[in-house]
Amino acid sequence: MKSPRDQFLTQLTGIDREFNDWTSWQLLMDWLKRQPWQKEFFGSEKIPGRLLHYSILANEVSKYLGGPEERV
Numbered sequence: 222m223k224s225p226r227d228q229f230l231t232q233l234t235g236i237d238r239e240f241n242d243w244t245s246w247q248l249l250m251d252w253l254k255r256q257p258w259q260k261e262f263f264g265s266e267k268i269p270g271r272l273l274h275y276s277i278l279a280n281e282v283s284k285y286l287g288g289p290e291e292r293v
Contacts (some may be wrong), residue, residue, distance in 0.1 A: 223288040223293055224241060224289075224291055225241070225277070225288075225291075226240070226279060226280065226283045226288060226289045226290060226291045227239050227240050227241075228281065229283055229286075229288035229289060230249070230279060230283055230288070233286060233288075234248075234249065234252045235252055236248045236249060237293065238276075240275060240276070240279035241275065241276065241279075242273060244276060245279070246274075246275035246278055246279075249275075249278060249279060250268075250278065253277055253282065259275060260283075262282075276291065276292060276293050279291075
């Protein structure tokens, strides 16, 4: 069963999976890079180091978009 965070992200992104591995990190990152607000989210052109872990990236995206977070 998907967590509330994963359900939220699936509804927004169309990526139907749990966001708990590196494959999901890559799919979510690819989706983020296509968004018009990506520079605002990342804060610069480089990906911040804290977002290089899949659960932190999923939490930060969910929080940024007004959704639930999970304990990391």
